[in-house]
Amino acid sequence: MTLKQAAKKAGVAPSTVRHFIRAKVIAGNQIELPSGRKMRSVDEQSFAEIAILAKGCVTLDQAAKQLVLPKSRVRELIADGVLKPLVSRMHGNATAWLIPKQQVQALFFTGTEVMHSPPTINVRYILKYWHLREGEFIALVRALLGNQLKPVGKLNESVPLGNIQLDEQQTWQWLAEMRYADGASVSVDQAAKRLGLKQQVVYDLVRLRLLTTIQDHLPGRRVTQVSLDDFQATYVSLAEYAKSEKRAPRCLLQALQVKPVSGPMIDGSRQYFFRRSDLYGELSGNGASLIAPSSPNEME
Template identity: 85%
Template sequence: MKQAAKKAGVAPSTVRHFIRAEVIAGNQIELPSGRTMRSVDKQSLTEIAILAKGCVTLDKAAKQLGLPKARVRDLIADGILKPLVSRMHGNAAAWLIPKQQVQALVFAGTETMHSPPTINVRCILKYWHLRDGEFITLVRALLGNQLKPVGKTVERVPLGNIQLDEQQTWQWLAEMRNASGYSISVDEARKRLGLKQQVVYDLVRLGLLTTIQDHLPGRRVTQASLDEFQATYISLAEYAKSVKRAPRWLLQTLPVQPVSGPLIDRSRQYFFRRSDLYGELNGNGASLIHTSSPKETE
């Protein structure tokens, strides 16, 4: 086997790993001394050389793709990359990944009429705090043309360096998380509700916005919790905007009491229960929203 490796121009370990992975056939003979002799057919020498030449190591694959080695291992674990030799085959010290598979993760750009703000995949991995499995989902979305790189069609860019429409990609990620039932941080919930951070923390403290504790750090908010909150409560500011009235005037004249607010529990904003507010107005005070009011501001 050592002679075969030398003639093929590869390391003996590469030949050994090819045999273990059953890429090439190998022979094994037990000698009278108790030692084991391994050999390969001479006709396999050319095949060994071709196979080795058509592969790259894990380090080279990571550099060519512009990704950390850990992310290349993720691609291997998911089956997007299928090495001829890996640590799954007899604890191989080296990885040999077909170049053709690496090239399949080099993308051509898609030209657009406008120039949207973009972000590359490496920055997404660094700053967006992707959860388990989301990187693979992102790659599969690229392979399936759900997400398209921004750039010139004549240029081919490796996975880690491709530019994506930042807003479109963030929206895709949010929709994917919602569909999967993922939880979000309180700060993400704030953005979706269009409220200030302290207001949302008050809602959490008071139990109006339900949170959970899962495997991620901090209190988390589910989409079901967001939907329930929005269906149950409405802020004074939002209601005042919908009826085009001054919030302070409404607070003094509405026939129902808020469930939360500065004078009730020292929270930052007033919130009403929708059923109380709309039920009372529909039954007794529907004309209230049609009357004129003094021009006041909070």
């Protein structure tokens, strides 16, 4: 039967049948008439398959409404392969999108009940106010699909992606870690958390140029991963070393022969810091081992 006949019998638009054929979802035939015109047709049994396919799909607008997301975000999900439409603009410049309902439903999430009630935030708010960078929305979705982030809510309630509630602090920490892993700089306050030090101590380190900072497009002085790694490889605090030796910091300070590079009695800063290279000779001489620098993750 012709495409128009199949479309009418299946209860869909003829363009939908054409898009199914172009996307190779159903088989189509093409014959050339004596007049030179070309006519497409489908097997007369295909109308049932066409009807089932069309009934099992939603348009881009419908998917956006169901997921409570802007259409631009649904397009991102399609471009990244999270959603795989049967018909899209990639199939012969289709005017309509047909996305399987099952794939849309996979982006509905049930909540995870928690003992306490942390401050929560929904995905729509994050998209509107957190100024996500390119690719971060997709990373957020994949973190949800991979259970790296878990929605907060009732176990028996299925919530669309745009409306799910997330632990605000946990989500912000996840985003900061992801950006840091991609080479983004962090604020001095965030650097303090990674080093396991108080903020004022780290500001002292910056002032004394023991911890190198940069000025990028973000406000304030920023600290890179390379800078943190260099600092931890070069310096060790008296408190950290004393803890590893299971000794009181004050007694250890008096016993050490090497001089700290920074500290209360040297430059007015809040903590004593030593060069690891200065300590190495003394520690080697008395049989002790120099503690290895802690990674930011270990410190956290």
